[in-house]
Amino acid sequence: MEAGIVGLPNVGKSTLFNALTSSQAAQSENYPFCTIEPNEGIVNVPDERLGRITKYIVPQKTIPAALKLVDIAGIVKGASDGEGLGNKFLSHIRQVDAIVQVVRCFEDADVIHVSGNVDPLADIDTIETELVLADLQTLENSLAKAQRTARSGDKEAKIRVTAIEKCNAHLESEQPLRTLNLTEPEAKSIHSFGLMTAKPILYVANVDENDLEGKDPLVDKVRQHAETSGANVVCVSAKLEAELAELDEADREEMLADVGLEAPALSTIAQAAYKTLGLQSYFTAGEKEVRAWTIPVxxxxxxxxxxxxxxxxxxxxxxxxxxxxxxxxxxxxxxxxxxxxxxxxxxxxxxxxxxxxxxxxxx
Known part of the structure; x- marks a missing residue:
């Protein structure tokens, strides 16, 4: 299962990806399209239950569950019409199973915001609008063919037409498809379209390193929006995580203690992304290995x-x-x-x- 990390340029998206995956994905403070091809990384999903199991069943190795993260280039207004190589970037989103949107929730005069001011709800709205417009285009392109096939009496095509019409009406009311309830046959009939607003979403509020609990009013706005859309919010300082990623274990533990954290944000984000994807773990345990396996709920x-x-x-x-x-x-x-x-x-x-x-x- 894959989660795609998206966001407007200069919100800390690639900085966070690099910290989480300990990679060196291309990044720059003030160049929006530094990430052209999506960078990919595999991260372990921390699970304290593995440690509890190995107290009683001591294995040769312990293998946690893993999650694939894809760092997708910054999206700008007009992406659905091709702005900023938008169509190419949007195609990358179609391929992932869930969206992790990074929104900036702090002021910093040294890092230019693409729209000129920091407004996380405006950022969310910009990306949501582009995904809605892209999904409408996909559905419009598919409707005529589905209608022609349905007129021949094809039952599956009739179901597809009904699903497309429901989706169009929902999107035209400016609502993402993740909030639309389709029947199982309807959802199955359009699954291959890769509709982006149907994918579950997790919001990552990129906060100042002095506001790790997310007390800034900007974060509250994100939380309120997420609550109305059934999404989750995780607070993280991408800058702090980048610094932690460069330290050895002893220095990392010391720095975490200094800032009042028990673990790097990887734990919180990986677990939240896991939940957003509708996943859970079961274990196998023996002398050779204790392992977490990933399955859908x-x-x-x-x-x-x-x-x-x-x-x-x-x-x-x-x-x-x-x-x-x-x-x-x-x-x-x-x-x-x-x-x-x-x-x-x-x-x-x-x-x-x-x-x-x-x-x-x-x-």
Whole structure:
């Protein structure tokens, strides 16, 4: 699963990406289009449960869940009409599963804001408007073909026409598609369009390093907007994160303590992006490795097994499951089994976040 980091030029987007991925993505303070091709990085999703598991099951290695981040070039007003290579940049957004929008929530005379003043809601509106216009173009281009096919009696095309018309009406009311409820067949019929306003979104408020809790009124505006649209907000100082990323572990811990943080923002952002994508983790635990596996919320046991190997899903027999609380109470898998706490689940079992599993399957 991928999350695309977007934002207007000079909001700290690439600075934050570099800090999160410890990469050297092209960046500059006052040149809006320094990022032309999207930079990509894989980040671990911090999960304190892994450490708790390894207290009782000591592995040769521990593998956390991972998330792919894509740093997409700064978007400007008119991007949907090709401004600033907009069409190329918008095509990158179509390919990701969720959007992480960085909005600037601090004043700095040394860093020019592309619109001349700092207004995070205006930034959000600019990008949302461009994505809405781009989605309207996509739908308009697809409607005529869907209507012609529907007139021949094609049932799927009729569903697609209905979905497109619903989406058009919603977008024309200046509402993103993530707030529109479509039936499952309708959503499936237009899934290949890659509609950008249908993607879940996470707002990252880039705050001053002296306002890490986000008490600035600008951040409150972002929170209020997010609340009305069902999104989450994370506060982070991209400048501070960039400084932390350059330190060794000991110096990093000291600096975190000095500013009153327990961990770098990676933890908060990765976990929030994970949640925004509708993902959760289950674990496998043994002497070779303790590992977190990524699955969508609502995945069944066979689907979870398929994340390890497709043959596990095809040949699924049953799943043996216990919880971290069971492990901490009884101290070992053997004791869990003897206490009758090891559950045996079948093909219809819906996985819970944090399940610790063994899958039995046909070879």
């Amino acid at each position: 609502g995945a069944t046991a066979p689907q979870a097994a398929g994340v390890i190997h497709s043959d596990f899903e095809k040949g699924f027999i049953r799943c043996e499951v216990y919880t971290l609380e069971d492990l901490e109470t009884h101290g070992s898998e053997k004791e869990i089994r003897q206490a009758g706490k090891l559950r045996v689940e079948g093909k219809d079992y819906v996985m819970h976040d944090g399940d610790i599993c063994h899958f039995l399957h046909k070879i």
